[in-house]
Amino acid sequence: MDQLKRFIYGICPMSDSDWIFFSSKLQKEKLKKGTTLLKAGEVENHLYFISKGIVRLLIPGSENDVTFGFVFTNEFVTGYDSFLTQQPSKYQIETLTNVEVWKISKTDLEQVYNNTKTGNIIGRKMAENMFLIKSKRELSLLNKTAEERYLDLFTERPNVLEQIPLKYIASYIGITPQALSRIRKRIT
Numbered sequence: 001m002d003q004l005k006r007f008i009y010g011i012c013p014m015s016d017s018d019w020i021f022f023s024s025k026l027q028k029e030k031l032k033k034g035t036t037l038l039k040a041g042e043v044e045n046h047l048y049f050i051s052k053g054i055v056r057l058l059i060p061g062s063e064n065d066v067t068f069g070f071v072f073t074n075e076f077v078t079g080y081d082s083f084l085t086q087q088p089s090k091y092q093i094e095t096l097t098n099v100e101v102w103k104i105s106k107t108d109l110e111q112v113y114n115n116t117k118t119g120n121i122i123g124r125k126m127a128e129n130m131f132l133i134k135s136k137r138e139l140s141l142l143n144k145t146a147e148e149r150y151l152d153l154f155t156e157r158p159n160v161l162e163q164i165p166l167k168y169i170a171s172y173i174g175i176t177p178q179a180l181s182r183i184r185k186r187i188t
Contacts (some may be wrong), residue, residue, distance in 0.1 A: 028102055049075075056094060058068050
């Protein structure tokens with residue numbers, strides 16, 4: 001939990017009483033590789049802080065899944081649109097490695113917002129960060145070539161290339177595994 005505390009304090013320091021209230025609402029879970037955190041069609045009721053591991057966000061397909069996000073250690077993950085609207089999710093979240101998370105329910109998070117001085121500030125800053133990540137990805141898909149997207153990913157998150165199967169990376173940058181293989185041969 002110290003890892004999460006350092007992360008939160010990096011966003012906005014909390015008073016001891018606020019931290020005690022917030023941390024009392026958290027539950028730790030250890031999940032095996034391949035565990036589904038959120039299934040398409042289910043309503044998201046939790047926010048997760050990943051203290052160890054990697055998860056991916058995907059749209060399940062009849063032939064191939066479409067990967068549209070990766071989330072790593074020291075980051076939050078949730079089906080945010082479903083979490084906010086309480087409507088069924090159109091996508092899934094699954095673990096790519098063994099994962100350890102701290103989770104908080106929507107109800108408990110609302111209590112944190114209502115009963116702490118800094119909960120709303122932290123929530124707003126995390127929502128802003130999620131928006132910036134989403135916006136950057138959308139602009140990249142619209143304005144950059146597959147090779148540029150691959151190079152950006154390599155530069156910004158080299159750990160992705162070491163820890164995530166190439167088929168998921170290909171899907172993430174919007175190309176086939178064969179096209180990714182050609183790009184990799186060309187740039188190495």
